[in-house]
Amino acid sequence: MVDLKNVCVAYNKGHNVINGIDIHIDDGDFTFIVGASGAGKSTLIKLLLKEVDACDGTVMVNGFNLRTLKKSRVPKFRRTIGVVFQDFRLIPSMTVYENIAFVLRVINAPRSYIKKRVSYVIGLVGLQDKMKSYPNELSGGEQQRVALARALVNDPKLLIADEPTGNVDPELSQEIVGLLKAINQCGTTVVMVTHEHELVKHFGGRLININQGTVIYDDVIDGDAETETSDETI
Amino acid sequence: MGIATFCVLMVSLLLVGVSSLFVMNIEILLGSIENKNELVLFLKDSVTEEMLPDAQKQISALPNIASVKYYPKEEALENYIAQMKEYEEVFDSIRDDNPLPNAFNISIADTSKMTDTVKALNAFDFTEKVKAPTEFAQILTRLRKVVFITSIALLTALIIVSLIMISNSTRASVYARRREINIMKYVGATNSFIRMPFFFEGLFTGFVSGVGAYVVTYYGYTTLMDIITNNIAFWETIGVSEPLPFSQIKYTMLAIYLCIGAVIGALGSVISTTKHLQV
Ligand SMILES: Nc1ncnc2c1ncn2[C@@H]1O[C@H](COP(=O)(O)OP(=O)(O)OP(=O)(O)O)[C@@H](O)[C@H]1O
Ligand SMILES: [Mg+2]
Numbered sequence: 001m002v003d004l005k006n007v008c009v010a011y012n013k014g015h016n017v018i019n020g021i022d023i024h025i026d027d028g029d030f031t032f033i034v035g036a037s038g039a040g041k042s043t044l045i046k047l048l049l050k051e052v053d054a055c056d057g058t059v060m061v062n063g064f065n066l067r068t069l070k071k072s073r074v075p076k077f078r079r080t081i082g083v084v085f086q087d088f089r090l091i092p093s094m095t096v097y098e099n100i101a102f103v104l105r106v107i108n109a110p111r112s113y114i115k116k117r118v119s120y121v122i123g124l125v126g127l128q129d130k131m132k133s134y135p136n137e138l139s140g141g142e143q144q145r146v147a148l149a150r151a152l153v154n155d156p157k158l159l160i161a162d163e164p165t166g167n168v169d170p171e172l173s174q175e176i177v178g179l180l181k182a183i184n185q186c187g188t189t190v191v192m193v194t195h196e197h198e199l200v201k202h203f204g205g206r207l208i209n210i211n212q213g214t215v216i217y218d219d220v221i222d223g224d225a226e227t228e229t230s231d232e233t234i
Numbered sequence: 235m236g237i238a239t240f241c242v243l244m245v246s247l248l249l250v251g252v253s254s255l256f257v258m259n260i261e262i263l264l265g266s267i268e269n270k271n272e273l274v275l276f277l278k279d280s281v282t283e284e285m286l287p288d289a290q291k292q293i294s295a296l297p298n299i300a301s302v303k304y305y306p307k308e309e310a311l312e313n314y315i316a317q318m319k320e321y322e323e324v325f326d327s328i329r330d331d332n333p334l335p336n337a338f339n340i341s342i343a344d345t346s347k348m349t350d351t352v353k354a355l356n357a358f359d360f361t362e363k364v365k366a367p368t369e370f371a372q373i374l375t376r377l378r379k380v381v382f383i384t385s386i387a388l389l390t391a392l393i394i395v396s397l398i399m400i401s402n403s404t405r406a407s408v409y410a411r412r413r414e415i416n417i418m419k420y421v422g423a424t425n426s427f428i429r430m431p432f433f434f435e436g437l438f439t440g441f442v443s444g445v446g447a448y449v450v451t452y453y454g455y456t457t458l459m460d461i462i463t464n465n466i467a468f469w470e471t472i473g474v475s476e477p478l479p480f481s482q483i484k485y486t487m488l489a490i491y492l493c494i495g496a497v498i499g500a501l502g503s504v505i506s507t508t509k510h511l512q513v
Contacts, residue, residue: 049420079422091414102414106423154421 001027002048002158002191007057009043009213017043019213020057025191025206027157030184032200033193035210041193044210045162048191049081050074062157079107082151082159082188086166088143090135090150096122097131100150107154121149125179141172148179152188159183161192165199177203239403240443243498246396247447247491253385254490255455259477260381264374273342273352274305274365276335281360289360293338298351300341307334335362345371393498400439400502401509404432408510415511428511432503440499444491451487455480 002025009018017040025031035041046052047059050066059066062080069077090099097118104114122131125145135143144164151159161180165173177192177199184190194200200207204223209216281289286304293302311332315325342351348371355364408415418428459477480487 075422075424077422078420083420089413089417091417102417103421106418106421106427108427150421 001025001060001062001189003058003060004047005058007047007054007059009040009047009052010055011052016055017213018047018054021210021213021215023208023215023218025189027189028184028187029206030181030190031192031206031208033191033208033210034195034197034200037195039210040213041210042162043213045083045160045191045193048158048160049083050077079154080157082154082156084144084147084151084159084161084164086163088135088147090143090146092135095132095134096127096138096146099135099146100153103150103153117153117155121153124152124183125149140168141175144168144172144176145179148176148183152183156188158189158191161190163193163195165194165196170198173199174202236403236406239399240439240446242399243396243440243443243495244446244450246392246399246498247443247495248450249392250389250494251447251451251487251491252454253388255451255478255483255487257381257385258483260378262478264378273340273348273355275338275340275355276362276365277337277360278362279335281336285360289358290338292358293340293355296351296354298343298347300343303339305337305339307332307336310334310337346375348372393494396498397502397505400436400499401506403439404436404503404506405510407435408432408507425511429504429507432507433500436499436501436503437496438499440495440497440502441492442495443499444488444493444495447495448488448491451491452480452484 002023004021004023007018007021008016010016021044033041033044043052047054047066048061050061050069054067057067062077064073064077064080066077091102094102100121101114101118104117109117122128125148127142127145127149130138130142135146138146147164151161159180164176164180168176173196180190180192181203200221201224204221206218206220208218275293277289290302290304293299311325311329311334314334315322318325340355342348348366348368352364352366352368355361415428459480462477
């Protein structure tokens with residue numbers, strides 16, 4: 001659950017990058033965020049991760065009030081969120097399995113659980129055969145799926161993806177969004193930032209358009225390929 | 235952590251160890267020289283045997299006096315002759331007509347106050363002359379101060395250099411692992427979890443450097459002492475006690491090395507992670 005009310009963010013005093021935004025996202029929603037370059041999309045994501053702080057308004061994410069959250073409680077909050085980055089951010093010296101298991105080790109999960117859970121999410125993104133490969137031995141799409149598995153492994157309530165299709169060709173983009181949709185079907189709230197309007201048109205869903213730090217459009221649109229996708233992904 | 239850090243830390247520790255060994259030995263040396271620092275108070279010829287107990291009492295009553303011993307001129311002459319065996323015949327002739335004065339051998343408690351004591355002794359009416367190594371005592375006192383201040387300054391500088399080295403190398407390993415750290419932060423790793431490996435890396439480097447420094451000190455010092463103590467005449471010539479044997483201080487040295495090494499290692503890494511991790 002995300003609830004932003006009249007939120008402002010400023011990197012430099014006096015200049016608001018996010019300027020009085022109201023966004024409410026319910027649990028289980030799938031939301032696209034679009035907007036021109038420099039509109040403040042990444043800043044919005046950073047706000048949801050408490051990497052930047054709001055200078056005004058209220059910021060509630062997964063039941064945590066980020067404006068009053070103590071520094072020492074930030075790790076606990078972040079464990080409720082999964083993030084996929086545009087550039088994957090995999091660790092080159094670790095295998096696919098280790099890249100994903102690493103997340104659970106960081107939060108001191110028991111060994112037996114790590115083994116079970118990591119195998120499960122690797123299966124979910126269809127990379128069983130690549131478990132022992134290193135990131136540089138994978139294609140872009142495969143790397144993106146590892147990143148996705150990593151974001152999912154901790155069973156987050158909210159999955160945030162900042163331009164996960166930024167560097168891949170259109171076919172791969174569709175594959176990735178298809179995966180995100182599937183994850184959403186299983187009950188995870190998904191927020192995806194993109195500047196590819198075609199993708200949004202293709203899949204449909206809630207669309208929030210941001211311009212110069214304010215919401216200029218927020219509605220659910222129908223996808224033109226709701227039925228097609230299932231054929232395509234086979 | 236790099237070999238360079240290990241080496242620098244080990245050399246720093248080594249310098250710390252060597253300078254403290256140096257200070258300890260200087261202290262022993264100064265102590266033994268100090269013990270020999272006896273004043274000799276020569277009595278006037280007019281002083282008779284009956285007056286001696288009273289004179290001794292007056293001297294003992296002064297502050298800073300450790301002991302007073304009467305040193306009759308006959309004894310002085312015998313000692314003198316004994317030191318110059320070859321010329322015994324020459325001195326035999328003066329046995330009957332001893333030219334030396336009677337004296338008191340006085341040892342004092344604090345050499346740094348020797349000048350005052352000498353002044354007080356000179357004021358007695360039975361005093362002919364006081365022979366005192368005042369200048370030597372002053373030099374010793376000053377030398378001790380210089381050694382102390384120098385070693386404190388050296389220690390401070392070395393500790394700062396070591397801290398900087400450890401911090402830098404921690405920063406390098408933070409930088410090398412910035413991807414991992416960044417991801418750790420996003421998936422909810424606590425600050426202490428992120429810091430832990432750097433902390434232990436620093437601690438470990440400090441510890442290993444301490445062991446290294448100890449081994450080098452052990453071989454260096456014992457070899458040096460073998461050379462010196464095999465040459466007993468050397469110590470007799472300069473008339474001071476022998477240097478500190480390593481066996482007597484080995485556990486202290488090891489403890490000092492390990493503690494300083496570990497503390498510097500851990501502290502350096504903590505400083506660096508606080509500064510560069512922005513956790
Ligand atoms: N760390 C920062 N310090 C100062 N200004 C920043 C910082 N990060 C972003 N900005 C500014 O904030 C504004 C919004 O940036 P943001 O990264 O949120 O844009 P965006 O919508 O993600 O753009 P893009 O589509 O190009 O990724 C930009 O004008 C940018 O210059
Ligand atoms: Mg961006």
